[in-house]
Amino acid sequence: MRHIISILMENEAGALSRVAGLFSARGYNIESLTVAPTEDPSLSRMTLVTTGTDQIIEQITKQLNKLIDVVKLMDMCEGEHIEREMMLIKVRAVGEGREEIKRMADIFRGRIIDVTDALYTIEVTGTSSKLDAFIEAINTGDIIEVVRSGVTGIARGERALHV
Amino acid sequence: MELTGAEIFVRCLEKQGVKHVFGYPGGAVLPIYDAFDQQDSVEHILVRHEQAATHAADGYARATGRPGVVLVTSGPGATNAVTGIATAYMDSIPLVVFAGQVPTALIGNDAFQEVDNVGITRPCVKHNFLVKDVKDLAMTIRKAFYVATTGRPGPVVVDIPKDVSTLKAEFHYPKHVKMRSYNPVSKGHPRQIRKAMELMLSAKRPMLYTGGGVILGNASKQLVELTKALGFPITNTLMGLGAYPATDRQFVGMLGMHGTYEANMAMHNCDVLIAIGARFDDRVTGNIEKFCPTAKIIHVDIDPASISKNVVVDVPIVGPVDQVLKAMIAHLKENKAKPDAAALKAWWKQIEEWRAMDCLKYSTDSEQIKPQAVVETLYKVTKGNAYISSDVGQHQMFAAQFYKFDKPNRWINSGGLGTMGFGLPAAMGVQIAHPRSTVACITGEGSIQMCIQELSTCLQYNLPIKIINLNNGFLGMVRQWQEFFYQGRYAMSYMESLPDFVKLAEAYGHVGMQISRPEDVESALKEAMKIKDRLVFMDFLIDPNENVYPMIPAGAGQNEMILV
Numbered sequence: 001m002r003h004i005i006s007i008l009m010e011n012e013a014g015a016l017s018r019v020a021g022l023f024s025a026r027g028y029n030i031e032s033l034t035v036a037p038t039e040d041p042s043l044s045r046m047t048l049v050t051t052g053t054d055q056i057i058e059q060i061t062k063q064l065n066k067l068i069d070v071v072k073l074m075d076m077c078e079g080e081h082i083e084r085e086m087m088l089i090k091v092r093a094v095g096e097g098r099e100e101i102k103r104m105a106d107i108f109r110g111r112i113i114d115v116t117d118a119l120y121t122i123e124v125t126g127t128s129s130k131l132d133a134f135i136e137a138i139n140t141g142d143i144i145e146v147v148r149s150g151v152t153g154i155a156r157g158e159r160a161l162h163v
Numbered sequence: 164m165e166l167t168g169a170e171i172f173v174r175c176l177e178k179q180g181v182k183h184v185f186g187y188p189g190g191a192v193l194p195i196y197d198a199f200d201q202q203d204s205v206e207h208i209l210v211r212h213e214q215a216a217t218h219a220a221d222g223y224a225r226a227t228g229r230p231g232v233v234l235v236t237s238g239p240g241a242t243n244a245v246t247g248i249a250t251a252y253m254d255s256i257p258l259v260v261f262a263g264q265v266p267t268a269l270i271g272n273d274a275f276q277e278v279d280n281v282g283i284t285r286p287c288v289k290h291n292f293l294v295k296d297v298k299d300l301a302m303t304i305r306k307a308f309y310v311a312t313t314g315r316p317g318p319v320v321v322d323i324p325k326d327v328s329t330l331k332a333e334f335h336y337p338k339h340v341k342m343r344s345y346n347p348v349s350k351g352h353p354r355q356i357r358k359a360m361e362l363m364l365s366a367k368r369p370m371l372y373t374g375g376g377v378i379l380g381n382a383s384k385q386l387v388e389l390t391k392a393l394g395f396p397i398t399n400t401l402m403g404l405g406a407y408p409a410t411d412r413q414f415v416g417m418l419g420m421h422g423t424y425e426a427n428m429a430m431h432n433c434d435v436l437i438a439i440g441a442r443f444d445d446r447v448t449g450n451i452e453k454f455c456p457t458a459k460i461i462h463v464d465i466d467p468a469s470i471s472k473n474v475v476v477d478v479p480i481v482g483p484v485d486q487v488l489k490a491m492i493a494h495l496k497e498n499k500a501k502p503d504a505a506a507l508k509a510w511w512k513q514i515e516e517w518r519a520m521d522c523l524k525y526s527t528d529s530e531q532i533k534p535q536a537v538v539e540t541l542y543k544v545t546k547g548n549a550y551i552s553s554d555v556g557q558h559q560m561f562a563a564q565f566y567k568f569d570k571p572n573r574w575i576n577s578g579g580l581g582t583m584g585f586g587l588p589a590a591m592g593v594q595i596a597h598p599r600s601t602v603a604c605i606t607g608e609g610s611i612q613m614c615i616q617e618l619s620t621c622l623q624y625n626l627p628i629k630i631i632n633l634n635n636g637f638l639g640m641v642r643q644w645q646e647f648f649y650q651g652r653y654a655m656s657y658m659e660s661l662p663d664f665v666k667l668a669e670a671y672g673h674v675g676m677q678i679s680r681p682e683d684v685e686s687a688l689k690e691a692m693k694i695k696d697r698l699v700f701m702d703f704l705i706d707p708n709e710n711v712y713p714m715i716p717a718g719a720g721q722n723e724m725i726l727v
Contacts, residue, residue: 010344013293014281025286055471062468068290068310071344163343 002031003057004076004083004153006161007046007064011037015044015069022067028052028060032085032128032150043071043163047152049128071163080156086123087131088113090145091138093120101138108134119144168297168328169198172261175304177204178336181232183223183595184208185216189236190276191263194328208595208624211616213240215588217247217318218614221256222589225575226550227596228381230257230311237263238276241322242283246582248318249287253579254402255379257316259307260284266326267295280322289317297330302337309340314347315466316379348465351482351490359437359461359478360494366435367506368513369395372418372447375402375578376440376464376484383407383571385488386439392495393502396514398426400441402578405568410547415514416523419447420715421560424522424724427715429514430455431722438462440484443473444579453720463487522713522726523564531706532681534558534633537688538565541603541631544688549601549629550575550593554586554610557639560711562605584613587630591617594626601629601692608634608661608702618671621698629691630700632664635707643710647725668700679704 009015016035023030031049038045050060057075064070076083093101098120105112105122108130114121124134128151135146155161166174172195176184185208188196199207210216213235220231231251235244241262251258265274281293290310292303303321311319363369371393377386383406390397390413397407398418407414416423418430430436436458441447448454454474462469462476463484470479480487494500525535538561541549551566552575553559559576568574575593577585590604604611611632621628633639641656665675674697678687684703691699713724 014285017282018285021285055475059468059472062470066466066468068342068345 001054001057002049002051002077004081004151005048005050005061005064005073006076006153007048007073008038008071008161008163009044009046009067010069010071011042011044012069016046018067018069019046019048019064022063026063028056032148034150034152040163047150049151072161074155074161076153076155079159081153082156083127083151083153084125085128085131085151086125086149087134088121088123088147089135089138089143090119090121092118092142092144094118097139097142101142104134104137108137110134164334165331166334167194167198167331168300168323169194171297171300171332171334172304172323172328173198173202173205174334175301175336176232177202179304179308181205184232184234185210185219185223185592186234187213187216187236187240189240189263191237191265191325192234192323192328194325195234195263195323207234208591208620210588210620212614213243214246214584215591215614215617215620217244217251217258217260218582218585218588219592219595220258221247221251222552222575222592223596224251224256224258224592225589226572226593228572230259230308231592233258233260235260235262236276237265237280238278241280242278245284245287248284248320250577250580250582250585251318252287252289254375254577255316256318257311258318259311260318260320262320262322264293264322264324267324268326270324280320284320287318288320291320291322293322294324294327297327297332300327300332301335302340305337305340306342309342310345348467348481349483349486351463351480351487353490355478355480356487356490356494359480360491360500362435362459362461362478363393363437364500364502367503368432368434368510369393369437369502369507370429370433370435370458371395371397371437371439372400372430372441373397373403373406373439374400374441377403377406378571380440380465380484382440382485382488385485385492389488389492389495392492394507395437395502396429396511398422398430400444400447400578401563401576403441404563404574405571408569409567410569415518417563418721420449421564421711421713424520424713424726425514425517427713427721427724428517431720432513433458436460438476439488440464442469445473448473449715449721449723450718520726524727525709529681529706532678532684532703534561534635534703534705534709535565536681537631537633537684537703537705538562538605540685540688541605542566544685544692545601545603549573549603550597552576552586552590552593552602552604554604554606555581555583556607556610557643557709557711558605558607558610558633561633583610586610587614587617587628590628591620591624591626594628595624603629603631605631605633607639608632608636608658608664609638615667618668618673618698618700622672625696626698627694627696628698630698632700632702633705634661634664634702635705635709636661637707640711646710647716664700664702668698673698673700675700675702677702677704
């Protein structure tokens with residue numbers, strides 16, 4: 001099962017490597033990982049996507065909690081949540097295809113953020129599967145470059161991860 | 164008044180109540196050593212290799228329950244310490260290891276004697292720090308001791324760049340420390356404790372399985388009280404020996420790969436297993452698929468991550484072992500509850516039948532000295548009162564099987580990491596902590612040579628350790644596996660050109676003895692124990708073909724032991 005784990009941690013040098021090191025040392029998967037400071041500059045928030053059986057996910061959360069720099073964490077998938085990932089994608093846009101790509105970007109509520117006579121750079125935001133679907137929808141040969149931010153997420157309603 | 168970082172460092176150790184530091188100087192820690200020289204409340208023990216400094220501090224911590232403290236220089240000083248840090252980490256021993264670092268301005272420049280010590284030690288410490296500002300030094304040291312000694316203990320590394328120890332700051336040592344990200348559990352959940360008690364009291368074939376956590380948690384007294392009150396059989400792990408008196412009838416011996424037949428059979432056949440401060444290590448469980456097939460499992464541990472890591476448990480209790488055991492004892496008294504006496508009687512009858520197999524018996528009609536006999540005689544001669552350190556291999560298992568530990572903190576061995584070379588430096592730490600006690604290091608000719616240079620330290624500090632070298636000319640445990648599982652191809656397990664250990668001991672200024680006949684074992688041990696003020700190196704030439712039994716081969720269940 002795929003899980004999104006959000007972690008609040010001390011904004012200290014090396015905190016990120018403690019998490020990354022834990023995953024490689026114990027053989028856990030990381031699908032994506034994002035990290036940035038929060039409104040409180042002493043705290044970083046990390047969002048990590050991993051897969052595993054319930055027992056493995058339980059071990060992952062326990063081992064993460066054991067790291068001294070980790071203040072708090074939440075498995076987003078334990079409740080209702082919103083998941084977002086941002087993608088910037090540079091595609092060849094010439095001839096008849098140019099209009100088609102523009103239409104596709106509109107369907108996916110993407111925005112064209114850079115234009116040349118032969119290229120569009122498009123920004124798309126959504127769940128990871130929506131971004132996957134957008135890539136699918138574009139002719140592979142037209143894709144020049146893809147960059148994805150990795151998943152971030154937040155719980156719905158009153159449930160919140162804060163100190 | 165402003166003090167230099169080095170002065171702050173020394174003052175912090177004083178405030179922390181540190182009496183001994185094990186270390187080795189070098190360029191990056193020269194300012195700290197200079198400050199050491201100008202005080203007399205902390206004694207520095209100069210080892211001969213940084214690995215030995217960490218093992219000595221580790222032995223000190225295991226024998227006293229107080230954190231061991233280490234000071235080494237940057238680069239190779241720090242990397243040499245890593246084996247000792249990893250050893251302490253695997254056995255949850257509280258250490259605070261201070262390492263020098265190149266000046267902050269040079270970090271990352273591949274400077275002379277620079278390594279990324281925080282990076283190298285990260286996977287084998289409970290936590291580590293790099294102090295970048297002298298203003299943070301005192302607080303960081305306070306935090307290091309706090310983290311190392313609370314919750315599930317472990318080693319903490321503090322890297323101190325050279326300029327941090329020469330720059331000045333106001334000195335203030337915080338009395339209390341609070342970390343929002345670190346709050347060890349202080350109390351087991353009452354409802355879980357009640358559930359556990361109900362399950363224990365309903366058991367027909369109960370079994371107590373307790374580990375090093377009982378010793379680390381200082382809960383031996385409570386464990387004995389609860390076990391006596393329940394009348395259940397109890398086994399200790401290699402790390403837990405001494406937490407329950409080995410001479411007591413309810414003790415069925417150590418369990419695991421080289422545990423007793425009765426302990427392993429009782430584990431396999433029990434219906435309620437009560438694991439306390441133990442972590443279901445692979446050397447204990449054998450094949451996990453076949454582990455305790457009929458048991459409901461209760462697990463008490465201070466570390467939530469230990470629970471259901473290897474074996475899924477039915478009643479988890481996260482909390483300090485002493486507090487949880489006290490609550491269990493109180494529950495028994497309040498409810499005047501008693502276990503099922505008839506079922507327990509039948510269970511004990513079965514266990515006594517297993518015990519009657521006498522699985523540890525060995526042949527004594529040989530012309531050669533049996534290693535088991537040496538340990539048994541040592542037990543007799545020291546009246547079971549010695550602190551015993553060991554190295555790793557067959558001798559370690561013989562020591563665990565045949566020296567009956569009745570008290571905690573007496574058995575000092577590297578259980579988790581299995582570090583050869585641990586025994587002698589660990590014994591030094593124990594002897595420094597308990598200068599008037601008998602300290603013996605049970606070792607082999609392979610292990611002892613991994614930190615043999617410490618014989619020099621022993622002379623400098625006049626440490627009258629008794630080294631029991633069970634010399635069979637082989638890396639015994641490797642040879643045993645090769646005999647059993649590699650058709651007797653003894654690849655690299657035979658050591659040629661062994662030194663003359665008697666002469667070697669004498670060269671280092673100690674007493675050397677060689678014992679080759681079984682009838683001399685007891686008199687030699689008695690003679691050595693009479694020498695109270697000198698180290699005695701006793702080289703026992705033992706039967707090279709002796710194996711450790713019983714044995715659970717890799718992949719087998721606990722009921723599938725090889726007996727003699």
